[in-house]
Amino acid sequence: MKDERIRKVLATHGRLPVEAAGLPDDANLYSAGMTSHASVNVMLALEEEFDVEFPDEMLTRSAFESIDSISAALTTLGVE
């Protein structure tokens, strides 16, 4: 469920040249074509979607590099 919502955010804001629905959970989003600018919009949209705020120490390139890592970051913030 959480992963589906992450995929929806990526599809809307990730500006990926591939379909977010078809991405493996561990695929590197930057290698898939997500730019730094798009990643910021993904972070903002995730904060809105899950009603959380990522603290500064979690706002790193690696924390948002795959669906798995995003999911882990959300889990840290208490999103089930």
Place this chain on the structure above:
Amino acid sequence: MATVDAGVTFAEEISRIADEVAAVHADSVDKDARFPSETFDALKEAGALSALVPEHLGGGGLGIADAAVASFELGRRCGASGLVFAMHQIQVACLVRHCDDSAWFEEYLRSLVREQRLIASVTSEVGTGGDTGRSIAALTPADGATLTFEKQAPTVSYGAHADDLLTTLRRSPDADGGEQVAVLTSKEQVELEPKGTWDPFGMRGTCSPGFVVRASFAAEQILPQPFSTIGSETMVPVSHLLWSHVWLGIATDAFERARAFVRASAKRAPGEPVPAATRLSHLMTQLSLLRGEVESALQEFLAADATPNRERLATMASALRFNNLKIASSEQAPRVCQGAMNVCGIVGFLNNTPYSVGRHLRDTMSGALMIANERIHQTNASLLLVAKEI
């Protein structure tokens, strides 16, 4: 290669070279837009080009703070010498901090110590809009194990004077633009086709025309860590730190010249009011703002660098901090130099007086263009949407 005498610190030795060599040739380097070869002969003699190489590989074992102080000292006497030195140390820092004990890179660093090799970088590229985090040129397999690339570089500072080049590229011909690696090639492996000439407004001694760069090399010459890591942990913050120390050095010398002018005026007519003295006091507040930004950024870098796995340097808050250092210091340094010219008046405007600050003003004005400030503002504007504590 001679090494620094026991009892003389690295900072003292660099300061001596700055005073006795860089200062003497600064005007001719600027006038003729020529490489500061006298300064670099002296720096090589002192072993300064391998200051950041770890001691177990034969180097000086010094850190970023030492390189920053040295950049400042050289910048005070010759902006171009300071900037070339700073850029070389940035490349060495990338190798030392990201080579993952690679046998090839460790052997290279030993040769850097022995031969005092000068490293230039090829990071900017025609067609990327100034975004060094994306590349068009790619690592391309050729015959057998050989790899090649061809990169259109709008500027390569001291490219024709360097022994080695550190170049950013896409990892492969089908990789995304952001999937970059850094490759170290020697001049014997590289062909530099000059594009245009070099007759700039300031920082004339950096000799930074454009080139088409072509190279053939082996896979072991690729730095093992991805450039996204090298960039955020080292190349970006260390560039901004060392460049800003050079600009602070230039601005400090401009202030010293203004102060010397005011003292000379006061001595000529003791007891008479010196109008320029008040302007000098105003200028001191401007210089202290610059110094505060530059020195605090160095302390914050050292603290962030000491966090486990340098995790603080990977954050957006850290990117914002060092981007801001670049913007603020590159805007403030020419402001200080222009203020020094206002203190000195015509003798500051003339090029051949003890109070000349024209070169200082021109040299510091290059800062806003080295990775254009407006482009960095765009990046910061985006990061500010999500970063929390600034």
